[in-house]
Amino acid sequence: MRYLPHTKKDISQMLGATGFKNLDELFSPIPEGCRRAEPLKLPAALNEWELGSLMEEMAGSMAAAPEYRMFIGAGSYDHHIPASVFYLLGRSEFTTSYTPYQPELSQGTLQAIYEYQTLVSRLLGMEVANASMYDGASALAEALLMSMRVTRRRWVAVSAATHPLYRRVIKTYLRPIGCEIVEIPYSADGALDISALDGLGEVAAIAVQSPNFFGCVENLETAAARAHAQGALMIASFTEPIAYGLLKNPGSQGVDIACGEGQSLGIPRSFGGPGLGLFTSRLKYVRSMPGRLIGKTVDLEGKRGFVLTLATREQHIRREKATSNICTNSSLCALSALMFLASVGKTGLRNLAQLNRDKSEYLKAGLKKAGLTLPFTGTTFNEFVARIPADTYERLLGKKIIAGAPIGPYYPDLADCYVLCATETASRKDMDQTIKELAS
Amino acid sequence: MKTSSGTTGLIQNEPLLWEKGQEGRSGYSMPRRDVPRTKLDERFLGPAPDLPDMSEIDVVRHFTRLSQWNFGVDTGMYPLGSCTMKYNPKINEKMASLPGFAGSHPLLPPRFSQGALQLIYELEKFLAEITGMDAVSVQPAAGAHGELAGMLIVHAYHEKRGKQRSKIIIPDTAHGTNPASAALCGYQPVAVRSNEEGIISPEQVEAVMDEDTAGIMVTNPNTLGLFEKNIKAIADIVHAKGGLVYCDGANMNALMGIVHLGRAGVDVMHLNLHKTFSTPHGGGGPGSGPVCVRKHLEAFLPVPRVVKDGKNYGLTEDLPDSIGKLHPFFGNFGVMIKAYSYIRSLGAGGLKKASQLAVLNANYMKEMLKGTLHLPFDSVCMHECVFSDQNLHDYKVITVDLAKRLMDHGYHPPTIYFPLIVHGAIMIEPCETESKEELDNFIAAVKEIAAEAKTNPENLKNAPTRCKVKRLDETSAARNPCLTG
Incomplete structure (x- = not known):
């Protein structure tokens, strides 16, 4: 086996040096009752070339662009990734290192994640970002837990137009500690029903996704004012960070914690994972934040360097009193996001965000013209909801066109509705054809 | 010091991203605009995020240089206990x-x-x-x-x-x-x-x-x-x-x-x-x-x-x-x-072999080093072994000094100060993908450092000397946190 360097001679010398007769004897401390009776039943080992053929066959069975035209987002977006990002991410000094516990040998990761914390804070207009969470859903769950620590209150309010699968993850996290989740309804235009935010009482946080699951942009400022008036924290979540190349950022609207999914920033969809949990907050709450933080410091000679810091919040020091149990995070995906943001830059991100909106508006206008019903009138970014008969959706699937994700399973009153997405990768030609198919 | 893999070479400095951008540059190939421009409701429109504008080569050099300040399994032995830093196959x-x-x-x-x-x-x-x-x-x-x-x-x-x-x-x-x-x-x-x-x-x-x-x-x-x-x-x-x-x-x-x-x-x-x-x-x-x-x-x-x-x-x-x-x-x-x-x-046989060799490597490490470092629990170990710094106390040298000096020899240090029940713990997990020669070189480095602790303890206190930076001030980083630039 090419990953195992030991020759027979090595093994016999090492056994000799340690006083064992054979490899089995190394396992003498393991009682008979804990051992396997027979060898593992696994398929026979494959060589590199056999493995390649097998995996290509499995990967080849998946529906993917460009063979399929995908107008589907719903938390996992199709964006171009520059070749330079993909290439740089393959630097094995980044990929094959561990968490930077020994800073002198990890300055590459440490400076990069410090830069990531900075650019993510700037993107969202917030004061501090952590070094990443697993994904957008766990980031939102941790944000809610954090709001309960800060306010010492025991229940939270979450917008019903938050990604339904995120809401299910939150439930899993909050159920065992008996934290109640109140859902804030959406109004006829597809955005949050602001009137439902009054009189919530002793709520720890109001959490609103923007753009929301229907693609609609929310007025976070109004929601934040309502949250603060009731002594609650305002949490803004998102699944599409590219939107903040164009939209007013959460920080400027009074948001206390902004968190969400960063997959759009240079990370392949990869069947939904790994993603990247972006997590930011106001500086005054930093000691209640979950996850790792990188800080700037100096070495013995006064030279700039970076270290893991404020670790007294974390599980390896505080154990059961830690702000979270998270250890391994999504560091390499954070690095992709940083490389992506550095590549597009301020000017590029603005243009890219504008292009996303324009493509989506083009598709939306085309579908409307073709006679489809768009149930919501709210302002959208690169996603929107349309009513499509189920047999039409199926017919398009047969033509390798994915006309959005069904939302009926999550919202019974929107039974025949789909959330469609057009990013910079959607060509006018493909959109025209999709519009034509949906019109017929 | 004998010839070891740790040495110094040209280490490039590299500023922070936003210290090098120039407005108007771009490292991204903007997709073709084939649809008309739309106007977003002013209520929702924000300013463009303050990101540096960089060309592609700026980005590539930046991250290539940063990567060179890092140590990974592909760089050298990474015996970080409880982390199983085995080789990551490229296929x-x-x-x-x-x-x-x-x-x-x-x-x-x-x-x-x-x-x-x-x-x-x-x-x-x-x-x-x-x-x-x-x-x-x-x-x-x-x-x-x-x-x-x-x-x-x-x-x-x-x-x-x-x-x-x-x-x-x-x-x-x-x-x-x-x-x-x-x-x-x-x-x-x-x-x-x-x-x-x-x-x-x-x-x-x-x-x-x-x-x-x-x-x-x-x-x-x-x-x-x-x-x-x-x-x-x-x-x-x-x-x-x-x-x-x-x-x-x-x-x-x-x-x-x-x-x-x-x-x-x-x-x-x-x-x-x-x-x-x-x-x-x-x-x-x-x-x-x-x-x-x-x-x-x-x-x-x-x-x-x-x-x-x-x-x-x-x-x-x-x-x-x-x-x-x-x-x-x-x-x-x-x-x-x-x-x-x-x-x-690997299949069934390969996986079992991997575990056997991981345990063999750890026991070999334990036997070879137990005369040098203090071994609090001397019994047959599994995939890792835990030493303490007790033998070094006479020379006012502690675990962290040994760990930092190992860097100068070209190794990532083991896990230190964990588990908590061993004072000054040094937890070594060699992994099955390290050869006998690699283990022998590492063992020789630890022995040399232990000998150096007696003769020149200040060399350990001042370590590392060959990395991009010297020991970093972690206390002030936590006291006055600077988390964004």
Whole structure:
């Protein structure tokens, strides 16, 4: 086996040096009752070339662009990734290192994640970002837990137009500690029903996704004012960070914690994972934040360097009193996001965000013209909801066109509705054809 | 110093990103605009985020230089205890980037995702076989997430039986994530001390186990690198009082093909695909932390589950007792591809051999160094061995000094000051992918440093001298945090 360097001679010398007769004897401390009776039943080992053929066959069975035209987002977006990002991410000094516990040998990761914390804070207009969470859903769950620590209150309010699968993850996290989740309804235009935010009482946080699951942009400022008036924290979540190349950022609207999914920033969809949990907050709450933080410091000679810091919040020091149990995070995906943001830059991100909106508006206008019903009138970014008969959706699937994700399973009153997405990768030609198919 | 792999070369300085951008540059190829421009409602329009504008070569040089300040498994031996820093095969990376996998969307009807569902289904079966458990969910995104899944399952089990419990037994050798994960389920940790052999004794568990205790969290092999050989007797005690046995499987690299954890009395456990199953750690993640259970807990696993009907793979949500969803989709699929590739490349024989050689390497390391460093528990170890700095105290040298000096020799230091029960711990996990020559060179470096501690202790105090930076001021970093620039 090419990953195992030991020759027979090595093994016999090492056994000799340690006083064992054979490899089995190394396992003498393991009682008979804990051992396997027979060898593992696994398929026979494959060589590199056999493995390649097998995996290509499995990967080849998946529906993917460009063979399929995908107008589907719903938390996992199709964006171009520059070749330079993909290439740089393959630097094995980044990929094959561990968490930077020994800073002198990890300055590459440490400076990069410090830069990531900075650019993510700037993107969202917030004061501090952590070094990443697993994904957008766990980031939102941790944000809610954090709001309960800060306010010492025991229940939270979450917008019903938050990604339904995120809401299910939150439930899993909050159920065992008996934290109640109140859902804030959406109004006829597809955005949050602001009137439902009054009189919530002793709520720890109001959490609103923007753009929301229907693609609609929310007025976070109004929601934040309502949250603060009731002594609650305002949490803004998102699944599409590219939107903040164009939209007013959460920080400027009074948001206390902004968190969400960063997959759009240079990370392949990869069947939904790994993603990247972006997590930011106001500086005054930093000691209640979950996850790792990188800080700037100096070495013995006064030279700039970076270290893991404020670790007294974390599980390896505080154990059961830690702000979270998270250890391994999504560091390499954070690095992709940083490389992506550095590549597009301020000017590029603005243009890219504008292009996303324009493509989506083009598709939306085309579908409307073709006679489809768009149930919501709210302002959208690169996603929107349309009513499509189920047999039409199926017919398009047969033509390798994915006309959005069904939302009926999550919202019974929107039974025949789909959330469609057009990013910079959607060509006018493909959109025209999709519009034509949906019109017929 | 003899010739070692540690040396100095040209290390390029590199400013922070925003110290080098110039407005008007771009490193991104903007897609063609083939649709008209629209105008966003002023109420929602914000200023463009303040990011640096850089050309492609600026970005490429920046990250290439940063990468050169890092040390990875591909750079050299990385014997970080409890982290299983084994070689990360390159074919696995290639498989994970196959366009059909990398470009796949998680919410398509299953008939469009057969390959991914097959991979998940088979990987879960393989992991069940390797651990000796009955059912697996690969949904948890990391080890601590897998622990949380396990604790949620324990919690749901007691809920279902009609009486929730308030405590959980956690030995002093446990990872910090264990008590933190238990706390997320509202369980109060009850500490159990390991005995003079460095393992837990059944009597100590007997003394604290009661009918208000949900179960026990055992790391096996434990963080001293020792097999908890009383596991079965401990499991019997816990089970007799209606509790469950959780096993932290982070150290599974010692046991593949040898131990059957189901038979050992474990009810639920997690694995770390980024340790035992060779997926790279990425400077801190992403990982994958499958949760594995015996039959009686299968109904509590996260949903959706991947099922097979004839030749077709599908999804089911029909598990009313499930703890729910831990991840919006299926978990870290990209990581699963690499672990699957690893298992298919090694097969049953290769995996067992990997565990045997991991244990051989650790025992060789222990024997070769025990005359040099103090060995608090001298018994046959599993995949790692734990020394202390006791022999160095006479020269006013402590663990951190030895660790930093190892960098000058070209090695990543072992895990230090963990487990907490060994004062000044030095925890070495060599991994099966290191050859005898590599181990011998590392052993020689440790011996040389130990000798140097007697003659020139200041060389250790001043180490490292060959890295990009000298020792860093961590105290002031925490006192006056500067977290963004």
